[in-house]
Amino acid sequence: MNNQKPMDIVQAGLAKRYKKEKRFKLIGLSAIIFSLMFLVFLFSSIFLNGYKAFYQAELRIDVFFDPALLDIKDPASANFDALVKKSLRTTFPDVKKRKEKKKLYGLVSTDGSFQLRDMVLADPALVGQNRSVWLLADDDVDMLMKGYIDRNLPQSDRRISDVQIGWIDKLIDAGRVKFRFNIGFFTNGDSREPESAGILGAAMGSFYMLAITLVLSFPIGIGAAIYLEEFAAKNRITDIIEVNINNLAAVPSIVFGLLGLAVFLNFFHLPRSAPLVGGLVLFLMTLPTIIITGRVALQSVPPSIREAALGVGASKMQAVLHHVLPLAMPGMLTGAIIGMARALGESAPLLMIGMVAFIVDIPAGITDPATALPVQIYLWADSPERAFVERTSAAIMVLLTFLVLMNGTAVYLRSKFERRW
Amino acid sequence: MLQILSSNTPRSTAKSREERIQSKARMLVDREDRCTAGDPFVENPRMSCRNVNVYYGDKQAIRDVSIDISENEVLAMIGPSGCGKSTFLRCLNRMNDTINICRVTGELKLDDSDIYDKKMDVVPLRARVGMVFQKPNPFPKSIYDNIAYGPTIHGLAATKTELTEIVEISLIKAGLWDEVKDRLDQPGTGLSGGQQQRLCIARAIAVGPEVILMDEPCSALDPIATATIEELISELKQHYTIVIVTHNMQQAARVSQRTAYFHLGDLLEVSQTDVLFTRPSHQLTEDYITGRFG
Structure with missing residues (x-):
């Protein structure tokens, strides 16, 4: 034992080490294959159900x-x-x-x-x-x-x-x-007759809702993130605000729906089933996510950039607007788009504010009664006619297409605006 | 546990040489008065600091530092890590403002205006007292935009031609013009480390400062780039007052006229550079420059 050279001991243990490494890699790989299998199963079942x-x-x-x-x-x-x-x-x-x-x-x-x-x-x-x-x-x-x-x-x-x-x-x-x-599937509103039921009404409802959500939550979220990260004094009050934002991000979405019902419908008397209210509710739901991802994006900008700007005499606002924000923008955009994608797939809060109604007309504005894609899927899945089964799957395909497009945009924007230093 | 104890015993009984010197050093500062040895004060100073104390929260980083900085001189600040030299440097253009828990007392003056006065506007102050950082930190923009940014936000150039002129002059002064004149539109981050640091110096020069603060500007550079920057500093001192923090004593000896020695938050000695390195007045300065600790 004692006259063994250290190198021999190392050699002897090598095989075991490599074996362990191989096993570790294999576990990771099988986890990925396992989850991919579920994904393939899910997608193929939706496709096979819906393509007709x-x-x-x-x-x-x-x-x-x-x-x-x-x-x-x-x-x-x-x-x-x-x-x-x-x-x-x-x-x-x-x-x-x-x-x-x-x-x-x-x-x-x-x-x-x-x-x-x-x-x-x-x-x-x-x-x-x-x-x-x-x-x-x-x-x-x-x-x-x-x-x-x-x-x-x-x-x-x-x-x-x-x-x-x-x-x-x-x-x-x-x-x-x-x-x-x-064609009718893409150009019609909902109908009791499956053969003439279409997705356009729900898609327009979702579009108006998301437009409102984006217009409100992006600037407000970014503003809040910038203020909290760059300007706010670090004290007890900002700590409390931070904890609350994190808590809000974890609140179940149906609670936001109840809030929307109580505040926007019952107090402000905004129209029921309207994309306006849906957008407001989803805005409240998305805001914490956007603030959090915005702050993370700001934190990831190296402090040396801030110092460089301040060092040549930029005011704090100039340092943030000219240097920090452009560098943080890709991260912020990604966060916003992922938040939007989550809002697009949200149905629970919309049930609370009456967007689950049967609406045949295609909404022409933010105050018209409307429904949304996920709610439409829910409505169709609930219908007894056999023909609605395939329409449900088809609507899921449309929704997934939108989600994939949005996430793709996020990836594209990220790679386009990302600057390396 | 037993093993660890037994293996540590010989070390703890025989204190290492460094530790002994450190404890001795602490005792010395505690016992002796902390008056700065040498000649910290000059006539007609550009900047003057009296009894400056800096606290990070409850911890005091700098104690009663008083020093003058005269026109067109290079003042080097040396001392062991954590002695407060960078902290002091960052007081001179209020870069410490970015650290929330940092608190500064005492009097710091640039000409006759109080730097830490409530009415003092940091934007013009930082235009007058420029800064070059330890790690080269060009903006992720083109070389041209890096230099042009400062003059643009201060409105120093009325026309595009004037701006281009400022960019060219700054790059010439920073000794970078010949290397980059054909690729001003390329990203500043694509330059080598030494070039990036000279770009940062050019960026600081572009807003026409009176004083340039340099926080270990060569610590991330190789010896050749370091030599270039040192030459540059010697040229710049004809127009600017320069305060440079360095870990490299040879560098301090090469570039500076006066040298300040910081020790655990105290300014122990300020002398002419040749005097400080040959006949230091303070025992701890001698210990440091002869490499007994640091």
């Missing part, structure tokens, strides 16, 4: 724009529903029974009459003519076409009856059924 929502079944129906049904002077108020029904009856002339007629009308979406109305409004010369028109199919037809409804089930167990299947097969044989890209 991006196309939609349509039926081609021959329509005679009957002048007897359409008042030429005021086509907007004409009964287009009757026109759709009449066209369906002429396509399937052998359907006579009242009950069966009702089933027949069910093949076309209620949106079909609006489609015809829009056509006539765009071109009044159509009245009195024959046209073959692609009309949106009902969601049940769509589901059958996409294979979600099992034809072998007994009739009473499915949403679509044997006669209807017979008609659809006839239409298919006649080449009167096709899928097309579901």
Whole structure:
């Protein structure tokens, strides 16, 4: 033992050391693979559930724009529903029974009459003519076409009856059924009918809300961070403020929703379900995060830069604005964007201020009733129709796309503005 | 535990030479009056300091320092680490203001105005008393912008041409012009360490200071860059009063006319540099310059 050289002892232990290192690396790697697997599982399940929502079944129906049904002077108020029904009856002339007629009308979406109305409004010369028109199919037809409804089930167990299947097969044989890209999903507001329900209303609501949140929380958050970090005296009061900001960042978001309900709706009487109030609530929720990341960004600027500026006679404000802030900006922007991304995905506080309402119109301003993307997802996930399942997943995809875009912007801004010294 | 004790025993019984000298040094300062030896005061001083005390919270960093700084001289401040020389230097243009717990008492005057007067505006003060720091700290901007920043915020140049002139003159004075004249638009942080430090000197010169404070300007530089800066200091003293803190006694001997020796917060001796290094009046100064401790 004693006549062993130190180098021999080192050599003897080396293999064991490397083994340990290898094991350590392996543990880290498996942790990453494990979490990646979950991520892949999550994304693929969302995608597989939702990709079919991006196309939609349509039926081609021959329509005679009957002048007897359409008042030429005021086509907007004409009964287009009757026109759709009449066209369906002429396509399937052998359907006579009242009950069966009702089933027949069910093949076309209620949106079909609006489609015809829009056509006539765009071109009044159509009245009195024959046209073959692609009309949106009902969601049940769509589901059958996409294979979600099992034809072998007994009739009473499915949403679509044997006669209807017979008609659809006839239409298919006649080449009167096709899928097309579901534009309506991106241009419509919410609807009770899944086939005409769209995401635009919720997306606009989210957009207005985030705009308000950003406009308020970025300048106020940065201002607060600069004051606390650069100007405030370090004493008990600033300590208390700091502790409170950190606490606020950890407050569950629903509490901010309750606060918004109590203050903005009940006290200030701002409109309910409005992006204005949603934006204010999310602003309160995001502010602590932005202040904290802003302060961290300021702290990470080397003090030598401050000293250099002060040393040539810059005032404190000049040192901060000209030198410290530009260097801290990438960090602040990243913090703000990540805060925004969190606000975009937030639904709980919005439930409290009435943004969970069923709203068909696309909001045109910050005081119009609106809902938000995550709330829309919640609403659709809650709906019983089969077609809403794929729309829920599709809406999640849209939301995730926005989140990825925002985080991508954060990374881009960071690398663009980051200066090395 | 036993092992540690036993291994430490021989050391604790036989005190190391340094420790003995340190304790002796402390005793000396406590016993003797702390009056500064040598000749701290001059006629017609540019800056004069009387009974300056600096506290960091409860801890006193500098005790009763009184010294004059005369026109166009290079005053070197030497002393062991933590003796308060940098702290004192930073009092001269109130850079200590950035430290919250720092408190300064006593009288510091630049010409006839009190530096620590409540009405004293630090912005013009720092324009008159410039500073060069230990670590080169150029702004992460172009070489041109680094120099132009000071004159711009003080409004020293009315036109772009005047500003460019100031930049050129400052770089020439700092001996950097020939090396950077073709790449003024490139980042100042891309220069070598010595060039960066000369850039910082040029930046300080650009606002037209009367006094330049240098806080160990060469401690991060190699010997060749150090030699360049020392030459530069010798040239600058024709126009400016320079106070330089240094750990390097040879450097103090080379560049300064007078040298001040700080010791644990006391200013023990101020003499002509050749006198201080050959015939120090204070025992501790002699101990320090002969390398008995430090």
